[in-house]
Amino acid sequence: MFRWPVLFWLAAFVAILWCGWAFIGLTVSSSYHPMSAKGDLLFPVRLLAVVGVILTTIFVYVIWMRRGPLRSRTYQMGIAVLVLISVVPILPRIDSGYKQVYFLNDLRHEIPWQYSPSGGSSNVGGRYFLARVSLPDMGQDYAALSQTISIGKAVDVNNGRGGDVADETCVTKRRTIRCEWRHGDFVYMASGDADKFPEDVTELMTSAANLLDGFEVYMP
DSSP states (O other), X not given: OOOHHHHHHHHHHHHHHHHHHHHHHHHHHHHHOHHHHHTBTTHHHHHHHHHHHHHHHHHHHHHHHHHOSOOHHHHHHHHHHHHHHHHGGGSOOOBOOOEEEEEEBTEEEEEEGGGOOBSOOSSXXXXXXXXXXXXXXXXXXXXXXXXXXEXXXXXXXXXXXXXXXXXXXXXXXXXXXXXXXXETTEEEEEEEEGGGSOSOOHHHHHHHHHHHHTTEEOOO
């Protein structure tokens, strides 16, 4: 005789293990790639999947404690709910359109999450921020960060700290290059593996500055 109660509790055990493992993986991933997590509209739901499984299991258990043996349909519906919740962690991403806000002094910048913005301040008075782009088109594929270079914008040299200015625009150290130049009221920078930089960085400098300036949002 087919035993729906046994199947339900087995499904609950597997669902808790699966969603619990997904929760751990998502939590670790978000600590390394916070902008990717913020760019996923379903990310909070994926995290809460394990909670949904546990609550469903508890709900069925409470009903069983109060009413005794349950109908097969109750267990069948419980299994269906567990399956639906367990699918949530592997659903396709839905772009949330998230933009990270950083300030340079009182000038607001909004950087799409795909550019992996980092290092800045979300409060007025910020000194610098960084983003990552691929060359030569200054595009961004978050899934291929290893193929990108870092570019940034600051209120002064040395990531906004000020101090000595390098004798050369670009300095090569071992296999990496770091460029820093002033344009208008701000200082711009680019750094990364030397093999990803063009021989002539003039066009790169112009494109990087234009992209970073394009993130500016003027407040009334």
